[in-house]
Each structure stands twice: as structure tokens, then as C-alpha cells.
Amino acid sequence: MTAMTMIEAIRDAHMVAMESDDRVVVFGEDVGYFGGVFRCTQGLQERFGDHRCFDSPISEAGIVGAAVGMAAYGLRPCVEIQFADYVYPAYDQIVSEAARVRHRSAGDFSAPIVVRMPTGGGIFGGQTHSQSPEALFTHVSGLKTVVVSNPHDAKGLLIAAIEDDDPVVFLEPKRVYNGPFDGHHDRPIVPWSKHPLGDVPDGHYSIEIGKARVHREGSDLTVLAYGTLVHVAQAAAEEQGIDAEVIDLRTLVPLDVDAIVESVEKTGRCLVVHEATLTSGFGAELCAVVQERCLFHLEAPIRRVCGWDTPYPHAHEWSYFPGPDRVGRAMRELLST
Amino acid sequence: MTTDRDDTDQPLRLRIPEPARGQHAPDRVRYISAAGEMQKPALDEKVERVALMRKQLVRVLDDEGRAVGDWAPDISVDEKRRGLRNMMLVRSYDARLLRAHRQGKTSFYMQSLGEEAIACGQQQALLPGDMHFPTYRQQGLLISADYPLVTMMNQVLSNEHDPLHGRQLPVMYSSKAHGFFTISGNLATQYIQAVGWAMASALRGGTEIAAAWIGEGATAESDFHAALVFASTYQAPVILNIVNNHWAISTPEDFARGASATFADRGYGFSIPAIRVDGNDYLAVYAASQWAAERARKNLGPTLIEWITLRVGAHSTSDDPSVYRPPEETEQFPLGDPIQRLRQHLEFLDEWDEERHVALQAEVDTQVNEAFAEADSHGSVKTGDVGSARTMFDDVFAELPRHLREQRDRVEELS
């Protein structure tokens, strides 16, 4: 075990995957010489040479399109989109191509690519450095979607994503790159070195895609969360003195339905949280799953705490962000119904 | 397919550009012409003939500060002094806001150090009613259009007086009245929009033209190519500006330019006249902008201009160029500093001197400092003086729908 930030864990996952499989190539804007604007690929070009890790032109469509072509040849590209907010030029390549190549060719071709991108807010990035577009991927058949919340999982899941035979969209909430941010933006930053999930196994290991993790055990209610909101939910539970069970979904597609059902049947109450806008967000899917499978165990209507249906603001970041106060309040309301 | 593969076939090898970086001194500007060397084509010159000049560089100011050649613009000394003042104002403005960032008063800033001539010079060549579709590095357009500095600063501070209500990242200004389309953080999206705006002007028999702006790095985006094909097909009245400051964050121009010699070359695949211009030569900027604007106004279609300049500072306040940038790059840059060069020209004309320059510097610094003091008195995003969170819900739609009204009520209940 080594104490790492999430950035270091992601870097380490690349190192391990590139070491064990020379078909793994890494590219994107500023990822080669510089090592990425968040430094997640730092040292890769130095170690593996510029034919394994290289800079790309500023063309997200080009990055993902080229990755699909390379994968068709037999490589395993793991590419970076500088911010999730800039993935839209690549959307056609992801949705119409990467996601469907296997199906439309009856398995003749496939697209085992990973498209990594920093996501989420909390850094005063305004509307173009803060978005959480996960639902735009989960709505597409043929894509796996992973959202990580800590260094330990980030390494294991990234290795699994690179080894996966299908395209994986890998979302990295940038606000937890350097510590388990719990939404208290006015308090000092807690580093990963002070958190058990900052301990990352050495060498090769992977975490199965499609498996959730119980982040905090509890019996009063279930919080379905992923990414930064896992830490927010934990803080809210502790501050409210509510014995909430916090599930870190980790993978949105395929979804760990068993973990959800088991927890909601136990607690009888369910809160769904995410940073992304409320309407048609992934939370709506979670509500549907809980309703379909656990209705007769529910003692109260399912509640959602999400980003508002506005573009992500700059000045009003903390009115927008679903922080521990809002989440805690929803927990209390859920328990009182 | 008739033959089998031969195992003596040569294995392929991928070319990855290897530009000068790190410790290597760069050889930054390809194809430099002497001042006055490149001739000025007629407005309606055939594109094939303009293409012959694609490796030349429009330059007016020589090393002594003389304005030479047929590109030397016919503008008054007062207009030149105004250009100098605008550039100095932009530089002083940038320096003040960079300091504001260091003082913890704003979340982010982007300066245009070393590139001031391009926005200031082009703005002087256009008319009120024309529309720019800028990137984040054209604050010179607003400043040269006399947009109030305090208002710009309020935007950067994201305070209650920010006309954009704290919605946008600092420097993402917007002002229709000043011919400045709202800036998007998403690169290249606006290039094609400028073409669309220009097409609309032509469709409706207007007289206004559009100016599209992009960095050399972002020309790799598909939207750039879409813009060129539309501009070419419809012969839209638009100036297609590419600011080649040689860097896209840590990535040198080589990754966007590919194997072509210059970015101006891009125009010729679409039969768009394209020229390269010394972007640190205010008079060349003015003259080339004026030429392109006149072509557009005379219904002669689009013009692409590659401006050669250097990003002297960091990409933004989030960037640390020491990791990737060769030392002494600025000192070795062959096109000098735009403010110094115009100053030298005015001095050569005997229309300027050290004393006046020092006085002007003091004047613009005072103007900037006074504006900043006023903006700062309204607080900033960092002091929490951001106005009501209610405003978040305005302008999502023309009219507030029910679900947003409910969410807005919820925000008020929570606060």
C-alpha cells in the first residue's frame, strides 16, 4: 500500500496498464510532454516514449475518433478529454461509433477504449469547467460509465476499464483529486494522506466494473451517491447524527442493482444525490430502479438532491452545489415522513 | 487484391511532432519577410495569386521604426497615438487584474501580454455595428471600443455589478452594443457562428461584417473547418482571424499545423485568400484588417489572416509554463514587443518622446487603478459580494418555467 492522491493513483494505473500491455496508448490535449493539465499522465511519456503517450491536436472528435480507429486495429487507447465540458465535439464518435461498433458489426469489430475526463464543480470553474454530463453517457446503449470517488477505487477501476473489452467513459470528479471534499468549501482541505481510501495497493489490481461499495454502513436510510457526493453524504449523515448508509455506486452502467436493493430493503428510505442537473439526471433512473424493485419496502417517497436545472454558475457555485446542508436537510425530511 | 504481403516490406513508423521545448531554444517564426517586402495585392486579386505570397509576412515597421512598403496605412498621427494608448491600457489592465488574482480577489484571469496589437489594431479598422466573435484573449477589442473598464472588472470580480450576474468565468465578457459576442469557454464554437452572422448580414442586405477569432491550437477543432467551408461556399463577409501565439497551453503550434507550412495555408484548401501578418506590428495589423474588411464590404468574400505573435505570459492563472516553456523565448522572439515598436515609430516621426511616454503610462495606470478601486469597492466572488442566488434562474429561458420557479423557491427557503 502507498498513500496517494487520486491524481497519483490514476497515474499509477496508467503505469501499470502500460507496463503490462504494450497495446495501451495514451493521448489527448497536453497529456504528453506536460503530463496533462491535472498532471494525471505525468511521467508516462518519459517512461514509455512518445509513441505510447503523446500530445494531440485540440480536437476532441479527433481524439475519440482516432481512438476508435486504433482500437479497431487492435490497440487499447486510453484517452483524456481535458474537461468533461469539452467532450461534446466527441459526442458523435462516442455515441454513434464507439458505443455501437460491436453491435452493428455483429462482433466483427469492437472499440475497447477508455475516455477519461475530469468532471464536476467546486473549483470556481464556471459553466465550462464544472459540468457533470454522466447522464449523457448512461443513456447510450453500449457504453459503460464509471465515476470514481477516491484514489483506491480510481486505480483499480481505471485498470479494469483499460482491460475491459468495451468502451468505458471514466469520469474523475476534479474536486476530489486532492482530497475527500465533503462540500465544506470554507474549511481547510483534508488531504488523501489522512483518509483510508488514500491507501492504494501497489502493482496490478482491478476492481470489477459494475460493483458498488458500501461507503458507510447505516440503518436509518440509504443514500445512493457517486463521485464527490459520496463524501458530502457521509459528512451530512455525521453532522445530522443520522445513521445513513451511503452507497458509492462507482459504476452507473452496468448498475449494481443488488447492492441498491439490499440496502434500501434494509433501511426502507432512499435519498438519491448527484451534482448534475436534476431533470433527466441519472438520479431519475435510480428512483425508477428503487421504485420497481423496493416499493413495498419503502416507508417514504424517494427524494433527490441534485444540481439545479441551470447552467453551472460561477459566483453562485455554493448555492448550486448540493452540499452537506442541503443533503442533511433532505435526510431529516426523509426521516420525518 | 492480387499479391501477398512481402515480409521485406518496410515497417511503418508514426511521426510524432518533436517541436523545440524544455531547454531547447526555439526557432519560432518560420518565413519572416523584411518590412515592406511583401506587396499589397489588389482587393480583388485572384486567390491563386495571393496564394503565391503564403510564405511571406506583412510587415510595415522596420527596425528603425520607419513605416515602409505599400501596406503602410494612411492613418493620422493621432490615430497612431490612440493605438498606442489602447495597447498600453490593455497591458496595464491585464497587470492590475493579474495582481488582483494574486491578492485573492478573483478566481481566475487570462492576460494578452505581447498580443495587444492584434485586437486593438483590428478594432480600429472596423466600424460600429460590425460583430466580433472573440476568444478569451481579445480584451483589446472591448477596451479599444471604449467599453468601461469598471464594468469589465466587475465581470472579472464576479460581483453584484457584473453585468453577467456572476454566471461566467472571469474574462468571458459579452456586449452586443460594443460588437462583442458572448465568449464561450468551448474553443472554436464561435468561428462558424461568425460566418453565420456574416451570412445573415449578406442575406438581409446589411452593411455589417463579422470577425471570427481563434487561437492556432483551436484550429484543429472541426468547427474551424466547418467555418471555412461555409465562408468559402457562401463567400460570406467575414474576417477569419487566427492568432498564432505559438502555444496552446503546453502544446506548441506544430500539433495543430500538422505538415503544412503555415496556418494561412489552411485557407487555400477552401480557396479563401489568406495572408500572414506580423501581429506585433500595429500598423501591419491595422492595414491587413482594413484590407480584409474592405474586401468583405465590397462583397469580395472572406479573408483569412494568420497573425504571428507570441504568448508572453502563462496560458492562464491556472498554468505554470516553467515546466514546458524554453527559457528566453520572449527575448529571442524576432518580432519584438508591439508597444515598443509603435512607440519607436512615433518617436521616429518626432511625434513622441520619453517624457510623453512616461506621462501616458502614468495616465493609463491611474485610469486602471481608479477603475479597479471602484470595482473592488463592490467586492468580489471571494468576499461573497455576489448578489442574490435568485439570479441564477433568470435567462435560462425567456420565461421562467414552473420547475425552475419551484427550484428558485427552494433556494430561497434554504438560504
Ligand SMILES: Cc1ncc(C[n+]2csc(CCOP(=O)(O)OP(=O)(O)O)c2C)c(N)n1
Ligand atoms: C473544446 C475545448 N477543448 C479544450 C479546451 C481547453 N483549452 C482551453 S484553452 C486551450 C488552448 C487553446 O490554445 P489556442 O487555441 O492556441 O489559444 P491561446 O490560448 O493560445 O490564445 C485548451 C486546450 C477548451 N476550452 N475547449
Ligand SMILES: [Mg+2]
Ligand atoms: Mg495559441
